[in-house]
Amino acid sequence: MDFSHPEDRQMLADTLGRYLADKYTFEDRARIAGSTQGWCREQWSSLAQLGIMGALFSEEAGGYCGGAFDIAVVFEQVGKTLAVEPLLGTLMAGHALEHAGNEHALIAEAIAGNAVLAFAFQEAASRYAPHLCDCAAKQAGEGWTITGAKAVTPQIEAADHIVVLARTASSPDAQGAAHSLFLVAADQAGVAINGYPMIDGGRGGELALNNANARLVGNRGDGLALAERAIAIGTLALSWEAIGVMDTIKVQTLEFLRTRTQFSVPIGKFQALQHRMATLALEIEQARSAAINAAAALEAERHTRERAVSAAKFTIGQVGTLVAEEAIQLHGGIGMTWELPLSHYAKRLLMIGHQLGDEDYHLERFMAFSAAETSVETQAGAPA
Amino acid sequence: MDFSHPEDRQMLADTLGRYLADKYTFEDRARIAGSTQGWCREQWSSLAQLGIMGALFSEEAGGYCGGAFDIAVVFEQVGKTLAVEPLLGTLMAGHALEHAGNEHALIAEAIAGNAVLAFAFQEAASRYAPHLCDCAAKQAGEGWTITGAKAVTPQIEAADHIVVLARTASSPDAQGAAHSLFLVAADQAGVAINGYPMIDGGRGGELALNNANARLVGNRGDGLALAERAIAIGTLALSWEAIGVMDTIKVQTLEFLRTRTQFSVPIGKFQALQHRMATLALEIEQARSAAINAAAALEAERHTRERAVSAAKFTIGQVGTLVAEEAIQLHGGIGMTWELPLSHYAKRLLMIGHQLGDEDYHLERFMAFSAAETSVETQAGAPA
Amino acid sequence: MDLDFSDEELEFQSEVQSFLHANLPKRLSDKVKARLRLTKQDHEEWHAILADRGWLATHWPPEWGGTGWSVAQRFIFDVECATAHAPEIIPFGLKMLGPVLIRYGTEEQKRHWLPRILDGTDWWCQGFSEPGAGSDLASLRCAAVREGDEYIVNGQKTWTTFGQHADVIFCLVRTDSSGKKQQGISFLLIDMKSPGVELRPIRLLDGEHEVNEIFFTDVRVPAANLVGEEDHGWTYAKYLLTLERTGIAGVGQAIAGFRALQEIVQDQRDGHQPLAQNPLFATRMARLEIDLENMKTTNLRALCAAGKGDGPVAESSMLKIRGTEIRQEITSLARRALGPYAQPFVSEALDEGFNNEPIGPGYAAPITADYLNNRKLSIYGGSNEIQREIIVKAILEL
């Protein structure tokens, strides 16, 4: 049992941390996050050169790490700087491709920084549930075409290729499979993206597919299982991003308590605030433990993995809201200003709660997995 | 709109308050609550002479008040002194009899202090739900006999007569009615009571009926509707008892904060404790508002009444647990001692949460009533 | 104990409803309902309509053009206006300065300023907080020095809501630094067009410009603009703050907000059912609804007590805390209800006349920004921490 990182992973984290602190300052971030593009291709290339995308994938897929804790340390650093680059989509789509066993060339392009990927599964009426997917794929000669729409996909305008979950049967077959995963090139007729700014910086978009050409990823009918795994990895990444955000908020808030004076003393002298700060620190450590548990379970069998992932995202959702709201409150009016980095960290933390399932969604999912005895790998979606 | 009591009701409250403060001191209470009998016939007679039982019933039934706020002020005083006398059973059984329109002579006996009543509806497997009732009544000549068991009925050993909910049909009829209410004399063959001490003082018991003779109360099939109303009145009474308990705990805790010294100052000087105390005071006011709402709705149509009653008991359950636990915590070790009245107030407050439905039960019930459009008077039980 | 409205009150309620039905412009109520940005003109339009009817100054006595309403009437009016999606009355002149002038102002001040509030001549803003004086308001340093018939004001104020619209500002200024910090504060009315007054917008976390910093450099203010006695401004400020608190509790807005939330939660889907039927969400809604029902009664109790002359100090603080908690929870549940659609933010969609296709459901655009903006409720008007201090002072007597 050991809670420290091996040296090479620690070095990866330090390298990324130093790079972001130097080259992705809060001012850079504010400019990029609010730009019309909502991300920065130069930064993306630099990150690729640093080997960050490579660290997200296994050697088999052309990367050099790809383990759960490698993903964890990368996204923890992302959280510390609020980087808005399209890492999440590239991670999720790339892992879906990796797991399906094809498209290794495309993963290599992503690792090199030449291709940006997005992962589009949720729809306007699906909320967070992947199985509520009405996007329809139909066979067209050798390939497939897809018609339908996907909702609120982060940095989808940046993507060269989009991994899309679509329905390949009108109702589930004997194995419960009705969905498959597809690869869609962004630059083609039949693909329309309606992009918009996100409230926490960067951009997202609605995807409309109209007989767009698509390549099947993995086997037909494996869509939900592949998506579930990609979502688990994405959820892990977001959880660790949240840890980075929360640690930063903690540092900022402690500093504020030390320096802001009211009633002739630093407000950190006020016991009522002290005790709330202690609770925040405690909750953040609990959240970190939850994120560790999820990373440790990522290679376990489905039941264990998904239970730990949902426990983590539930914890992150609950603690994240508490930390964001309390940090603003402890800062008072100043915490509500655009000028102060804190407010942007708080917004990001809150919005992580709206990505890949909020605390209620994951609590229900945890309960369903706890109640279910089954752990059949092929049965995707919540078990109940 | 007026939140003060009319003069005569205020006088009732003051009279009872003065009597209990004088004649039902904490030492008296401790002795009575821990006695083998678990109540005190002399106190009961005195309360009757003061007109307390009369205040719980309408003029038609032989009393002189009987309104929701009359019941409220009486039980608020009961809460302030932790009186363990069998008022709740007498109130609930008496109101069931009053509402059913018969047995006025027995109510008169109860008002005079000559008869103690109990209301037995819950069973070992029913939890708090009256409709989960398996006690069976069958017709025997002019009258009825009942066979079955009732669970955890407060002060049932003290009762001369027990109002019992029993099944009169194996399955609901077209109106959904399968239950009726009965009056059972305690002093007869076929009635066995297994009594025991309650953890918060006084006694309760398990009732076993074996072909016990019983008189029908009201009409056959009205059992659940009559029980629901009696439970609503009992819940109102318990809610106000809890208000009395909480006000007392508040006074005791404030006094402790003023007088207990640590770190060379009264602990009330510690801001972290101050803010928690402020929250308790605020929550207690919310609970009082909930109890007022329930009292104000008691004569409204079923949907409005039951919604307000469940909202009140939910609030009382939630706030009560908070107040009890926080008051003990603010007192520290001393708050955990038998010697200090506080611990007994806290226990009573917690146990009120286990009478006539806890916070979860009533929150679910509130939600069911909120969801239901129907408000048919005859349809008893939770509407969903 | 009587919680029901009397026949007269019910009649009054109908009257308010009819009035709103006939006089509240649909353009305005549509904007309020959709939570779009209201312009200064929008507010002025609605104020003028209320002023015409004599219903603008609900906190003033009739002799000064107020309604002289009972507690119950004010409650009914607030709830009916909120649920009809009327714009909120801007409180600075009407609910804050007005009552202070009526209680502490000279006859001349009342005659000069009160009609100008009613007829919309003056848009007021509030100059209380300073960068170094937030929760510790009495430590304020913005200074006024008497020179003949004038005060010379130097210093800074901040968090001035709608300062960008204002013609006049009521300020707490320091006129004496020698004693306790609560002494030596004066209550001064300052023309925003005076030379030396400068305004700098503060951008909030939702991107909006709602509050401002205001800088005073050698600003000359006629001594006639002093309210009450010099150095006694803290007394008037406390009176004003108690009024402000009760307003921020906002029962009317909470009721209207909860109804709007119910519609959202019925519209949003959780799989094949409305989100309203999801057990966890339904539980959140039920807890909130019960809290709100309790708060409504607590509010009426406090108002009745105030009407009878019982000091509503601790009660108004309790109301401020619970009221703002409830209002924040309403915006929080609206945000949660949106699911993934809480993230997009098209700022232009909050302006009247924006005609692009909405992102997600039509009501989604302002929800998260509204949630973020409402974090202010527990901070301003005396933070909820300060309210707890006030409660403790009242009940603990240490």
Add this chain to the structure above:
Amino acid sequence: MDLDFSDEELEFQSEVQSFLHANLPKRLSDKVKARLRLTKQDHEEWHAILADRGWLATHWPPEWGGTGWSVAQRFIFDVECATAHAPEIIPFGLKMLGPVLIRYGTEEQKRHWLPRILDGTDWWCQGFSEPGAGSDLASLRCAAVREGDEYIVNGQKTWTTFGQHADVIFCLVRTDSSGKKQQGISFLLIDMKSPGVELRPIRLLDGEHEVNEIFFTDVRVPAANLVGEEDHGWTYAKYLLTLERTGIAGVGQAIAGFRALQEIVQDQRDGHQPLAQNPLFATRMARLEIDLENMKTTNLRALCAAGKGDGPVAESSMLKIRGTEIRQEITSLARRALGPYAQPFVSEALDEGFNNEPIGPGYAAPITADYLNNRKLSIYGGSNEIQREIIVKAILEL
């Protein structure tokens, strides 16, 4: 990062399981599982069995008869013992005094006292708190005055758990009042049979006699019983308190308690389904389970950090807070689960051999008393408020 147990650790786990299977008397585990009262003899019996195996002193180095286990081994042992319903090891001698003596005691003290702890000769209790020194422990006044080779002790201690069973008490006493209150405290070992020691039971809110007041009147204590230096006892006390905190967090008990709770919640009915399927109760259970899973990892992280020499001060306080919150929530849900049967309390049903028919389900009798008793968890071992002070001191650096 490696959260899995190594093969060696897994083998150790099997060894512990086999040992418990073979050596934990069923009479004892039945009593523990049913939460009956344990007698002094019950505890002594279990201690002796562990001592035979060399597994009693899990916090001591091997040279003094301890196990010398790794952090992971201690964790495994604790969890296995708790889930097998072994009696808790009484901590006063083994987990509190023992480590203090090993770190700060003289060679002679170690040789005298440590074996007597292991072989059960001495049952220890703790004399820290006083009526006027609870959270403010350092303000203690129980005084020891040196006279030749002896200290004369006068004063009072309170909240002494199992003082009625104890042969010896380790005390904090004041030997100097001239400086800061943390200075002038000494750590003294006192024979409970000394003339002038008097014990008065304190009855707790559940009716139980678990804690005591102890009065010292001119009690003569050999100077050889001073641990460490005179006036430096506060240092040793802080070391001991940190150990105590981690013990009170009680992950093992929490895991065992949660499993027992799961059985209750499966057995209790909510209409036609187990209570476990009631949505509100299931939500409470799931939140608790997730909290517990998180706490397990936080606990291991803190233990690993402590093993590497990182000071576990703030961590042990966080663990104490969250651990006790979780353990209290477990007893609270058990109480809630009982519904109406939380109310009856037949005290005799908690004694071994009570054969009357149970009131309600067989497991119901001790549940509410256990809930009430466990309110102590957030109070003793340094109240959770004091733990927050420790955390703040460590992270805020003000």
